[in-house]
Amino acid sequence: MKRLAVLAVLLLLPGLLAVLTRHDPGPTRYITDDRGRALFLHGFNTSGSAKGDPEHLPWITEDDVRTEYDLMGTNFVRFLVQWQALEPARGVYDEEYLDAVAERVDWYAERGHHVLLDMHQDLYGRHTSPEEHSGNGAPAWATHNDGLPVESRDMWELVYLEPGVMRSFDHFWNTTGAHPGLMDDYAAAWRHLAARFADHPAVIGYDLMNEPFGGSLQGPDFEAGPLAELYRRCLTRIREVDQDTWVFVEGQAVGVNWGFPSALPYLTDPRDGEPRIVYAPHAYPLPMDLGRSYEGDSRETVDTSIRIWSDSVRVTAERLEAPIVLGEFGLDMSGPGAGDYVRRMLEETESMATGRAYWSNDHDGWGPWADEDLTPGPLVEVMSRAYPRAVAGRPVEVSYDAAGFRLRFTERDGVSGPTEIHLPAHAFPDHELTVDAPAGWTSDWDEERRILYVDIPRHGAGTEYAITVVPA
Numbered sequence: 001m002k003r004l005a006v007l008a009v010l011l012l013l014p015g016l017l018a019v020l021t022r023h024d025p026g027p028t029r030y031i032t033d034d035r036g037r038a039l040f041l042h043g044f045n046t047s048g049s050a051k052g053d054p055e056h057l058p059w060i061t062e063d064d065v066r067t068e069y070d071l072m073g074t075n076f077v078r079f080l081v082q083w084q085a086l087e088p089a090r091g092v093y094d095e096e097y098l099d100a101v102a103e104r105v106d107w108y109a110e111r112g113h114h115v116l117l118d119m120h121q122d123l124y125g126r127h128t129s130p131e132e133h134s135g136n137g138a139p140a141w142a143t144h145n146d147g148l149p150v151e152s153r154d155m156w157e158l159v160y161l162e163p164g165v166m167r168s169f170d171h172f173w174n175t176t177g178a179h180p181g182l183m184d185d186y187a188a189a190w191r192h193l194a195a196r197f198a199d200h201p202a203v204i205g206y207d208l209m210n211e212p213f214g215g216s217l218q219g220p221d222f223e224a225g226p227l228a229e230l231y232r233r234c235l236t237r238i239r240e241v242d243q244d245t246w247v248f249v250e251g252q253a254v255g256v257n258w259g260f261p262s263a264l265p266y267l268t269d270p271r272d273g274e275p276r277i278v279y280a281p282h283a284y285p286l287p288m289d290l291g292r293s294y295e296g297d298s299r300e301t302v303d304t305s306i307r308i309w310s311d312s313v314r315v316t317a318e319r320l321e322a323p324i325v326l327g328e329f330g331l332d333m334s335g336p337g338a339g340d341y342v343r344r345m346l347e348e349t350e351s352m353a354t355g356r357a358y359w360s361n362d363h364d365g366w367g368p369w370a371d372e373d374l375t376p377g378p379l380v381e382v383m384s385r386a387y388p389r390a391v392a393g394r395p396v397e398v399s400y401d402a403a404g405f406r407l408r409f410t411e412r413d414g415v416s417g418p419t420e421i422h423l424p425a426h427a428f429p430d431h432e433l434t435v436d437a438p439a440g441w442t443s444d445w446d447e448e449r450r451i452l453y454v455d456i457p458r459h460g461a462g463t464e465y466a467i468t469v470v471p472a
């Protein structure tokens with residue numbers, strides 16, 4: 001018996017050590033700018049309100065973008081666009097809508113943001129039933145519900161299971177075989193959108209479909225089947241007009257948002273050069289979705305759920321050989337422990353991802369604003385955080401707490417320009433900089449934009465550097 005126990009421990013020991021000594025390595029892959037610097041993206045989804053807006057546009061004005069930057073130092077926006085607005089009739093694209101999108105993209109570009117265009121859907125679209133319920137996304141001409149009913153539900157998520165919604169998705173994914181061209185229509189719409197923004201310096205990526213749902217197909221049958229095929233067709237069409245913008249892909253929302261592993265397969269990027277595909281999961285841990293709050297006993301449950309989510313995301317990103325950007329995370333900020341939960345997710349993404357977009361900037365209790373006048377709510381201070389906007393090398397470790405901000409990175413060939421660090425005023429009334437690098441480095445501080453620039457001369461690929469900034 002004793003021998004059996006010893007054998008069991010020896011067999012289990014490697015796994016046990018791995019869990020106990022888990023060290024979160026920095027991101028293994030990252031998005032780069034035109035100087036090869038690794039980008040850390042920090043911002044919001046803009047905006048949930050676009051789903052119901054008659055012009056399919058977000059609530060923001062140019063001044064609101066300025067206020068968001070001044071109070072939170074963001075450099076990223078996941079900007080919602082709608083297929084129904086882009087292509088109101090098959091093959092007919094609304095250039096006035098694209099002009100309005102471009103105007104708002106320019107507002108963000110003016111503040112130095114990177115813009116991810118998100119082809120957003122929820123519940124397939126508003127035309128799956130005559131009552132035009134809460135859905136958004138697909139245009140009427142691409143919606144075939146075969147006259148099946150769609151009842152409103154207390155929980156909006158359950159409308160996904162209504163017969164008319166399920167059928168509309170089944171036709172789109174060609175599960176029925178009755179409308180085989182819809183995926184090609186969708187890919188053609190992406191080609192048109194990409195042709196418009198291919199040369200816009202602020203547009204960093206295209207998020208091919210928000211929270212995909214497979215209808216009658218779920219899990220690997222869906223993700224490795226029609227979903228991957230849709231992504232391949234979109235990649236082909238996009239790369240006909242845009243070789244360089246990064247393409248963001250999501251697994252299915254069901255289960256994967258909670259932390260179940262995605263079955264998305266590796267996707268080939270038909271561009272000349274290194275692939276530019278990003279894995280862009282959403283995070284809504286199941287305990288939180290079931291109404292638990294991030295406090296007391298349930299905090300440990302949620303933390304375990306976050307670790308499971310994080311491990312699943314890393315496995316999928318490794319299979320895709322892609323960097324990770326968290327496309328959505330968020331909650332009702334009026335709940336207990338809400339600020340701590342957001343802080344926890346920001347810390348998690350600093351160890352595994354190179355970006356995150358909070359859901360969302362709306363005036364709905366989830367967002368940063370207490371009212372339409374943009375009175376700061378509790379989320380503002382949490383999202384006003386030191387982070388490395390751009391790193392002149394391969395990030396190894398990023399960490400931030402009351403003691404200060406720390407960054408370790410290694411020099412890479414083909415990278416130029418300074419490392420850029422945002423320092424929020426509330427945490428850094430002044431600051432002290434320490435650079436662990438051979439002599440010759442320089443720094444510059446932009447008080448108005450609150451960006452610290454650290455320029456380290458090259459000493460050879462693989463050389464490791466460390467930057468520490470503490471409040472003074």
Ligand SMILES: CN(C)c1ccc(C(=O)NC[C@H]2N[C@H](CO)[C@@H](O)[C@@H]2O)cc1
Binds near residue numbers: 157160210253254359
């Ligand atoms: C049953 N299905 C398919 C389902 C259920 C629940 C969500 C969801 O909560 N998503 C989280 C947030 N993401 C959207 C915007 O993308 C928000 O409306 C949700 O709160 C999605 C899909």
